[in-house]
Amino acid sequence: MSDHQLEERLAFMGMDDEARAALRSLEGFLAAELPNALDGLYVRIRETPETQRQFTSERQIGAAHAAQIRHWRLIATADYDHDYVQAVRLVGETHARIGLAPRWYIGGYALVAESLVRALLRRAWPAGFLQRRSGDGGQAADELAALIKAIMLDMDYAISVYLEAAERERKRAEIEAVAQQQALVRDSFGKALKRLAEGDFVYRLQAELPPEYEGLRSDFNTAVEALAGAFRTLTEVSQVIDSSSSEISAAADDLSRRTEQQAASLEETAATLDEITATVRQTAEGAKRLNTLVGDARAEAERGGVVVAKAVAAMEKITQSSDEVGQIISVIDEIAFQTNLLALNAGVEAARAGEAGRGFAVVASEVRGLALRSAEAAKEIKVLIGASAQQVQEGVALVGRTGEALQSIGGQVAEMNTLFGHVAASAQEQSVGLAQVNAAVNQMDQVTQQNAAMVEQSTAASHALAGEARRLGQAVARFRIEDPSRAVARRPIRATAAHS
Incomplete structure (x- = not known):
């Protein structure tokens, strides 16, 4: 007071x-x-x-x-x-x-x-x-x-x-x-926050607090439960990511190895196909030249039929021409033999190429057939020329028969001209087709090389993802989270206590 x-x-x-x-x-x-x-x-x-x-x-x-x-x-x-x-x-x-x-x-x-x-x-x-x-x-x-x-x-x-x-x-x-x-x-709350800072999401506030703090306690427990649920989900997701990234990494490694093998095989195929293309191109040029020579031979045979009457005077020339034809036939026979060998090689390479060389195998088989027929025709021509030479040596008496032989030779030469025209056309088509196949294979080789580079990048990325997934799993593993089944079992009890 x-x-x-x-x-x-x-x-x-x-x-x-x-x-x-x-x-x-x-x-x-x-x-x-x-x-x-x-x-x-x-x-x-x-x-x-x-x-x-x-x-x-x-x-x-x-x-x-x-x-x-x-x-x-x-x-x-x-x-x-x-x-x-x-x-x-x-x-x-x-x-x-x-x-x-x-x-x-x-x-x-x-x-x-x-x-x-x-x-x-x-x-x-x-x-x-x-x-x-x-x-x-x-x-x-x-x-x-x-x-x-x-x-x-x-x-x-x-x-x-x-x-x-x-x-x-x-x-x-x-x-x-x-x-x-x-x-x-x-x-x-200090104890609860300390446990929370230590990564313990199982701890809950159980102490009886003044009524005005009960709502705060309930909110804290609810928040911790929500965090526990989030980290539980994060743990499950990190495990799934870790497992998936490991599988992706293994698959990427396997794909990388297969892509490298495929790229190497395709590169070898492209090189071989380049060689075959060059060979077929040369064959096509030879067939075209041979077709020209056969055409010339046909013209000579036709002119020979006209000058049969002068066969005696021109016997020497006929003999010389026969020799030249024999040489040409030898060349034709040699070309047919080489063509046959090339066709065999092409068939072998096509068989190695598998599915990609199936069409080329068919073409090689056709070329081989044509080469065999050319060889047979060359042999027949050799026989006929030999017979002509023998007949020329027999003399003028055989001129008539020589004329008939010349007519026969003209027909055969015409047939050979047709056959060699087909051979030249086929060889040209093969050359064009092989060029296209070669371009496609080269393009496939480039694409495969690009794919191999992309696969290497994907493999590196998958390994990086796997590493990050492991880091995520290690980071999540430090948190203590209640088992989901126990959390679900506790939830109704906590709800009842909150309402009481």
């Missing part, structure tokens, strides 16, 4: 200088009557269990009795100064500390006031109210009023201090309770 508040109360009660003077006049009276009044109070205190338990011994009661005497002497001085304020504050704080309810304090004041008022009235009117007495009745009234005001002021101030102390204690208790609650919440 401040000095201003005390002055306000004194002014409101009318505790002015006159009242204070009246109170001071009772100093001797109070010194004489107060011990009896306090004795009666402590008799009642001993008889009442609620008040008696505040004292542990008679010595303590005696000390309280002496303190009361000193306090009433201070009241009788009517000096409401710092000493008085401190004395009343000590009384109020002591009552608050020991837990003495105000009703017992008010009751004690009532008992003391009763004893003092009775004594004061007996002193003012010893013979009773109806008998005359000496003295001033107004003074007695002033003293009684001053005494009652002093008692009420002292009681008011002491109870106010008591209430202030009780309020401070209540606030202190509330602050302490809040601090304990906050410490509990801080410790609980």
Whole structure:
């Protein structure tokens, strides 16, 4: 209570200088009557269990009795100064500390006031109210009023201090309770957050928290459950990625090996096909030249039929021409033989090429057939030329037969011309076809090389993916996650607890 508040109360009660003077006049009276009044109070205190338990011994009661005497002497001085304020504050704080309810304090004041008022009235009117007495009745009234005001002021101030102390204690208790609650919440959440920081998603807040923190606890557990579910899914996904990336890496390695083998085989095939293409081109050119020579031979044979009459004169020339034809036939026979060999080689290479060389094998077979027929025709021509030479040597008598032979030769030469025309056309077609096949194979070789490079890149990427998948698995493995079946089993129990 401040000095201003005390002055306000004194002014409101009318505790002015006159009242204070009246109170001071009772100093001797109070010194004489107060011990009896306090004795009666402590008799009642001993008889009442609620008040008696505040004292542990008679010595303590005696000390309280002496303190009361000193306090009433201070009241009788009517000096409401710092000493008085401190004395009343000590009384109020002591009552608050020991837990003495105000009703017992008010009751004690009532008992003391009763004893003092009775004594004061007996002193003012010893013979009773109806008998005359000496003295001033107004003074007695002033003293009684001053005494009652002093008692009420002292009681008011002491109870106010008591209430202030009780309020401070209540606030202190509330602050302490809040601090304990906050410490509990801080410790609980600190432990939970530490476990969470260590990667433990199984731990849940199970401690009972103040009601205002229950929602926060439930939200925390729900958040941890959600994180656990997310990391559980992440673990499963990382395992799938690790398994899939390993399979992809193995498949990429196998594909890389096969692509390299295919590229090497295709490169060899392209080189061989280049050689075959060059050979067929040469064969086509030779067949074209041979076709021209056969055409010339046919023309010569036709002209020979016209000049049969001059055969005798031209016998030498015929002999020479026969020799030349024999040489040409030898060339034809040699070309047919080479063509046959080339066709055989082409068939072998086509067989090696497999499915890609099937069409070329058919063409090579046809070329071989034509070469065989050319060889047979060349052999027949050789026989005919030999016969012609023999007939020329026999003389003019055989000129007629020579003419017939020349006609036969002309027909055969015409047939050979036709055959060699076919051979030349086929060789030309083979040359064109092989050139196209060669271009396609070369293009396939380029594409295969590009595919091989892409496969190498894919293989490197798959190995990198597998490495990252392993890193992801190692990163996820440090977290402790509850088994999904147990998490599902716990979920209904937690939901029931939350609703309860």
